[in-house]
Structure formats: C-alpha cells, structure tokens
C-alpha cells in the first residue's frame with residue numbers, strides 16, 4: 001500500500017490533465033486515472049447549473065452518483081477513462097432535475113390500484129346505477145363498497161342521500177364520495193357500521209347532514225364527518241400503495257422530477273420507500289410529511305405511532321423530517337381564514353387550534369420540519385406567529401427552515417416575515433392565470449383581496465426562500481413542471497396561446513428555474529445535496545429538447561424531456577419510448 005501512495009503523490013501533484021497527456025507513453029494502466037475516471041460523462045451540452053458563480057457549463061463528469069466535475073468539455077474530458085460512458089448531448093439544454101416541493105404521489109392511482117368503484121363526475125344517475133350494478137356483479141363478495149365520484153349538480157342542494165344509495169346497494173355498507181372528495185354519501189348499512197345516529201354530535205370541522213324534521217342523518221357527510229366511515233374501512237395492503245406509488249413515480253420521472261416532498265406520507269409509504277431504496281429502484285430524493293391533524297384523505301391516521309418510529313426510516317434518499325398540518329381549507333369554499341373577510345361577509349376559520357400550535361412548536365423545537373397548509377392570509381399570519389414563537393424559544397433552530405404551503409393570499413407585512421423567520425413560502429402556481437375558477441375565487445373573496453393573491457414576485461423580492469409544488473392530484477391534472485414554469489413566467493393560460501392578461505406578476509425565468517430546483521432543495525433541507533449542478537452534489541439532471549432561455553416563454557409547455565438523469569443514471573429516455 002505504502003508503495004502506491006509514494007508512486008501516486010507526484011502524479012496527483014501534476015494534475016489530471018498532465019497525467020492524461022502522459023497516458024499514451026505509459027506502459028501500465030495508470031492507477032490514478034482508473035481511480036479518477038468518471039462512470040459517465042455528459043458533454044457538448046448547454047448546461048444551466050443554477051450555480052451563482054458558474055451558471056453555464058458544457059459538460060459534467062459523474063462518479064458514484066455525484067458530480068465529479070462540472071465545466072468545459074475539455075476540462076471534463078480529463079475524467080474520461082476506459083470504462084467511462086460518454087453521452088454526447090449534441091448541444092442540448094440541460095439543468096438540475098426539477099424539485100416538486102408539494103405532491104401527493106400515492107394519491108393519483110391509489111383508488112384505481114385498490115380496485116375501488118370509480119366513475120367519472122360526468123355520469124348521470126342512471127349511468128352511476130349501471131356502474132354500481134356492474135361493480136357488484138364483478139365483486140360479489142366485496143364486504144364494503146367504496147367508490148367515487150358523483151357530481152354535486154345531480155342533487156338539488158349538492159347532497160346525495162342514503163335512500164339513493166340504498167336503492168343501489170342495500171345488503172352491505174357502501175360509501176360514494178362526491179367530486180370534490182370533501183363530502184360523501186353513505187347508505188343505511190354504512191351509517192349503522194359507523195355508528196352514526198340522530199344523537200351523534202356534529203364533529204369539529206365537518207358536519208353530519210340531518211333531516212330538519214326528524215333529526216335522522218340523511219346519509220350525506222362532509223369533511224371530518226367522513227372519518228367515522230373511513231376508519232371502518234380496512235387500509236389497502238402495502239402492495240396496492242406500492243403499485244400506486246410506482247405508477248406516479250414513473251410519471252414524475254418522465255416529467256423530469258428528481259426530488260419531491262411527499263405532502264402526506266402514511267405508514268405504507270414509509271415501508272414502500274424503504275423497500276424501493278434497498279432494491280435500488282427509488283429514483284428520487286424524497287422528503288416525507290407525517291399528517292398530524294387531518295386524515296390522509298384515504299382513512300383516519302393516528303400520527304403517533306408513525307412519529308415515534310419515523311427516524312428509523314431515515315436513509316440517503318428518504319427523509320422523514322416533515323410534520324404536516326392542514327391549517328385551513330381553501331378560500332374558494334370560504335374554509336380559509338381571511339384577514340379582510342369574504343365578499344359577502346365572514347372571515348372563515350382555521351382547522352387548527354392552540355393544541356396544534358403547541359405541537360408545532362414542540363415538533364419544530366425537536367428538529368422536525370413543520371409544513372402547514374395555509375390558503376388564507378389570516379391562517380398564514382397565525383402560522384407565522386407560531387414560527388415566531390419557535391424562533392424565540394429555540395434561537396438555535398434559526399438555520400432550519402420551516403414551511404407554509406399554498407399561500408393563496410399573503411399580506412405585505414407578513415411577506416417580510418418569511419425571510420426574517422426563515423420560513424419557506426411554497427406556492428402551487430399551476431392554475432394562477434385567468435380562468436373561470438379564478439373568476440369564481442374573485443367573486444368569493446372580493447376584488448380588494450385579489451391584490452394579495454399569489455404574490456410570488458413580491459415574496460421572492462422580499463428575500464424569502466420560495467419553492468414550488470404541483471399538489472398533484474389535488475385539483476390539477478398533472479405535475480408537469482414545465483407547465484408550472486410557464487405559468488410562473490407568464491401568469492397566463494398555458495393552453496390558450498397566452499392571449500389573456502396576466503393574473504398577478506410574472507417572475508423571471510432565472511427565478512422560476514431557481515425556485516423549482518434550489519428553492520425546493522432548500523425547503524427539503526437538502527440544498528447541500530441537490531438542486532444545482534455543482535461538484536459533489538447528487539448527479540440529478542434533466543435534458544430538454546430546447547433551450548429555455550432561447551424560446552418564447554409562452555411555448556415552454558411544448559418542451560419535451562429528453563433524459564432524466566438520477567444519480568448519474570439515465571432513468572428516463574424519451575427516445576426509448
């Protein structure tokens with residue numbers, strides 16, 4: 001061993017380029033070179049690194065999943081050894097892999113993989129009855145029928161009743177969710193199973209619809225009232241979660257995403273992530289978030305057992321650091337707390353209280369990353385107050401970012417607090433352009449409040465850390481980061497050739513790319529690991545079919561992902577499809 005060190009020392013001093021020059025004349029393979037050679041090199045590209053000091057590079061060398069060198073084609077060529085795979089990008093544009101800092105990857109396909117009864121919200125009552133009959137025919141032994149989703153417009157007040165469902169399923173418990181998934185109808189057998197009677201008190205943040213004359217439950221349950229039902233339905237086995245997650249992950253990889261924040265991570269997801277990472281098939285850096293005050297939309301979750309064992313799941317790719325609270329609902333349905341109130345009066349409310357605030361302070365104090373959903377500016381302000389408390393009680397925690405998601409509305413005086421308190425502002429901008437639903441939002445909150453709508457530019461200019469999440473599949477069709485990018489830089493409808501007026505202030509392409517890469521990395525507390533193309537960082541990269549800096553911002557959505565590179569491996573190749 002000693003001999004080798006002596007031999008290598010002068011070679012190292014010469015520098016790799018000099019060693020390369022000597023290579024041809026050496027009779028034996030050079031040990032230094034073999035050790036210094038890259039596993040893979042991507043060269044001849046226009047690589048946007050998101051690094052402040054060297055924003056563009058031509059080539060990268062990767063070894064053991066990390067960037068070994070980032071620089072000119074010539075500089076990187078020095079790392080090409082006999083076994084190095086060289087990928088010629090042919091002048092293509094590349095950048096760090098996208099980071100989706102708020103996505104629910106278990107959700108898009110869970111019901112489908114679990115074999116639930118699914119029908120589109122366009123179905124009329126007759127079509128639903130046929131779908132239910134066909135399902136019963138196919139699953140004669142299903143002990144409970146779980147399905148979705150019926151259009152609220154089918155019923156006079158948007159609420160279906162047990163009589164309607166009884167007429168289709170009467171011999172076993174059944175529940176069918178409405179199109180918003182905020183409410184559901186159950187049949188008589190399910191009311192019985194869930195123990196819901198005329199005497200059941202109304203739950204907090206939800207309601208049991210009752211007949212005004214008889215007091216009997218009608219079968220329609222909203223928000224948390226559904227918990228009594230879903231707690232009676234067995235959780236899907238891990239195989240179902242795994243299939244659902246894998247399908248969503250495949251999509252995310254094809255869209256160029258290499259890291260994400262799983263915004264509601266349940267126990268089966270913990271196990272699936274671990275299994276996939278051990279098998280070498282997890283192609284993402286994942287930051288988990290344990291749901292703390294709500295149910296995870298698929299059943300009631302008691303967070304305590306998951307919190308107690310979370311740290312055992314920490315691994316190079318999966319970080320169970322997050323604790324997720326739903327601080328409110330959405331301003332659109334007036335379930336968010338607004339400082340100035342809604343157009344027709346009322347301020348809405350939060351879905352968290354002092355006990356939740358205390359727990360947030362405790363979790364943050366113990367190093368957890370508190371992530372709170374806040375739609376209204378009143379909710380955002382209250383959560384910032386909580387983080388104010390955290391910083392006061394635990395000043396040593398100041399360097400650990402906390403997180404508020406959505407921020408549909410933020411007051412100017414609160415925007416400045418994000419930077420001071422080191423709280424990441426996470427936005428979900430994909431629908432932030434003029435549309436019927438945004439007009440409806442304006443009607444609900446009033447024109448005055450719209451001045452404070454999704455002010456991403458002001459938040460960035462205020463020096464806050466900003467990140468972007470798709471929130472897929474909640475209210476959005478996909479998690480395509482290029483669509484989000486286009487909306488960020490135009491704030492116009494990406495489907496309508498951008499002829500509309502912007503809704504709010506666009507941000508620059510540089511800022512948009514940064515918040516969708518390094519911004520997400522910071523939010524995940526992984527900024528030293530991912531988010532930019534720099535020496536030593538994880539070799540995650542996306543290669544696109546056009547240079548984002550050279551095209552009309554209104555056509556970003558037409559960009560195609562050529563390669564997604566994770567840890568130096570090409571995990572998506574558009575040409576191979």
Ligand SMILES: [Zn+2]
Pocket residue numbers: 102104263471474
């Ligand atoms: Zn979400």
